[in-house]
Amino acid sequence: MQSPSLHIRRVGIDTWRENVVYLHRDCPVVRAEGFQALSKVTVHANGQTIAAVLNVVTDAQIVPPCDLGLSEEAFARLQVEEGHAARIEHAEPPPSLAALRRKIAGERLGREELHAVMADIAAARYSKIELAAFVVATQQYELDRGEVLHLTEAMIAAGRRIDWRSEFGAGPVVDKHCIGGIPGNRTSMLVVPIVTAHGMWCPKTSSRAITSPAGTADTMELLAEVELPLERLQAIVRQTHGCLAWGGTADLSPADDILIAVERPLAIDSPGQMVASILSKKIAAGSTHLVLDIPVGPSAKVHSLPEAQRLRRLFEYVATRLGLQLEVMVSDGSQPIGRGIGPALEARDVMQVLRNDPSAPQDLRQKALWLAARMIEFDPDVRGGDGYRIARDILDSGRALTQMQAIIQAQGERAGPLPVAPLQLDITAPRTGVVTAADNLRLARIARLAGAPQVPEAGIDLAVRLGDAVQAGQVLYRLHARFEADLAFARQLAEADSGFSITPQA
Template sequence: MKLILISKSKRICIAYTKQNLQITQKEKYRLLDLELTIKPLDIEAGGKYIVVLNEAWSHQKGIYAGDRVQILKGKHKLIGIVDTSDTSIKPYEIGIFEEIETAYGFKAGEKVRIRRVEETTSPKLIKEKLDGKKLSFEEIQTIVKDIVTRRLSASEISAFAVSTYTRDWSMDEIADLTISMVETGEQLEWTKHPIANKHCLGGVPGNRTTLLVVPTIAAAGVAIPKTSSRAITSPAGTADTMEVFAKVEFRSNELQKIVNEINCCIAWGGAVDLAPADSAMIKVLNPLRLDPVPMTISSIMAKKKASGTTDLIIDIPYGKETKVPTKTEAKELSKKFEKIGRNLEINIKVLITEGSEPIGNGIGPILEARDVLKVLERREDRPKDLEEKSLKLCGELLKLIGKGDYKKAKEILESKQALEKFKEIIKAQKGNPKISVEDLQLARYTKEITATKSGKIKTINNFYITEIARRLGCPGLKDCGVFIHHHVGETVEKGQKLLTLHAKSKEELSETVSYLSNNEPIKIN
């Protein structure tokens, strides 16, 4: 982990200095201090730092499988989880899993020292938060630092992450959490200024505005280095859709090169080590489908700050099946984003948008990629709602920076400057820039769902649409998904197409059809 201090904010500077002091200040602990010889093992454990010690020998020293030890080598200091072995590792040897080898470059035969993990106050502080106490900046910083240096176990991180759901978090605490997350990870530096960025809160299927906003803003001469997520519970994340066109995994120095060249990128955030504490906490909350407001704000804002953003537009779609059910809640959330934006010295504008139905027509990586290309290529059958929403976001972002407005964004899109920029992105990210809508082939098994009566479309349920796309194999199978033929407010005749399902196998198709028979996604009046 590289710590680069880039913010001019006094607060971050001070915090950073304190952190260094904390590292050098030796806490009291019973000494275990042994020199061991490295033996790299060819095993990967999914990101965990595992070391293997000789079983009998380590028991003599009071170390057992599952314990954590501190590993010291030159300037490196890391915490490893102990596995033991009674034959493959000899006394005074330390087997290391691939993750440590990759991150630290330790080689066979080199020496490391191991020590007991220093005691930390984090578990006590987490208990205080569970008791409902307000934590100070230094306290939150201690916990976040311990998460990133792997001093806390998965259980401890979970207890802390869940407290953002079960306990009140003040705005000060949210700001402190965000700052702590920024400063304990990598921070991207850019030669350009301003650095624009956008973020849409999730929950609305098909909301692929990033792929239109980024080329439009970049074509307007503003740098917009965008990192996005992959799908977690949705049919496709922006990174999944972008992957239809080009590579999305780049390290920070590669991104810097791309952005210097073409003013923008559309990459997967997971390949860059921005706000790693956030990733560790989100990982805990996702399986439980918890989306606590303090984490939503800290998570988004920390990643934006760490990616060097100076000007940010945030889209909060509200609606029954989105993350934010009502307009009132959206407004409250909006104020919180603005406050944290001020704390982080990010120029911020929040848009509250209607999100009660899917945006665009295609749901699924390739279907969404087709929607985007149709807009950029100015096709007749392009999704007008996706275009309109993207232009609105572009207009507000340009206004925020003082470099234009909605009209300018529309000119860029209509004159196909955005298409040209998008092709530059594809090229820079090692894809085929000559790609067109027709090249994007869909899965072979299809099924049409038609209207059972004539009338006006009253609602399209985001949740059911998401479920349908997932059942068809999204996001793993990129060419599967569902095409929505009509939007809310449109009139259809009985027998007219409502949905087209695309699947890789007949089983998935029939399974989805049977799901549809119990869960009607489109209601007609």
């Protein structure tokens, strides 16, 4: 017997990567079907079906008794208009639930089981509780390299996959990626115009920030449109050889996006999950050659060189077996890159480097050149060791700036200058001495409290670097905020601990 139909109502609640539906407690369906809060349900409407978690409400202004409320995520997935008739019924358990329970018990999962788990995750059949259980289990019982390989394959298989070689022929399709954790590290926005100005293909799909003050997509969005349908993205790449777009619209490795939404709040980033996450995205996006940046530092994701080498070997094992040519670069992660932390301030740094502005941050320039050099040396016509000279010549000549402008125009240029937050506050040195340490995590958190990335013009403008001598009262950095409350929160955290360690000089 089918449950009676209800009318779809868009509730307007952001549940971030989870389908949630809402029924009034007095809804006849709730009583007849025995639904309870947090029940897993299936919704059918106009030939579409989604799995979701049920929330029960008591306020008829949120959801009337004869309506079915949908969260923003559920409404987007179901793809039907408000008022359309829908049915709701109890969901069958995900087919892979037995495999999940085995991993929770500490057992090793095989290829078929991991493919089943990722397919169910991509189809939103898992609740946040079950997702968290999977993430914690893979952290507690570390994945062996075979499991990491199968997990990567499964993540790729659960979404779309782009084949650029059918468009471009046999040449390399290059990309670069940093494992993250270093504020201000916007090298992608410099590497892409340099490499594509050389004539290589570099269709760069990037992420938005989740717990950091800015992602590449957040920063690029101040200059150009980044939410591009796949067909338009392909046309832009044909025209300019590259792009700097948000990867969320392309449905590449969607299971990874769902898992990340659970991993980040739990501060879990296990090596196996990290490798599968990064490589699945790159391979699904059609990359054939990848330069991977692993920053090492006391407050980076990787704290020591031996740890970086272990991670490097795991990346190389999986990449080799999946046909991806990988070059790993271990870099200095002891402090932020550039001066700005936050989308607008980081975009300013990028444009200063592209314009060869004398005041441009030299550390950002140099790191981008070394990354671009490694990528250019994937070109079979370039001799090993010549990549840096070629990259530097492209940047110094202004060709990289011209190429960036072409990419911006192709994606859809944003009008107006980069914004500046109206509220500012200087954080100063408490004593005279030398800057001996920078806490990347704390500086990122202060920038987020100031409003970044939700407020693009908010963040931190750094005035010192490691090794600088400072006087008591000298400015360490300037906070930028749009709202008084944001500035107050950031100020409170910064004044308790600025994020910089200052050691008195002997």
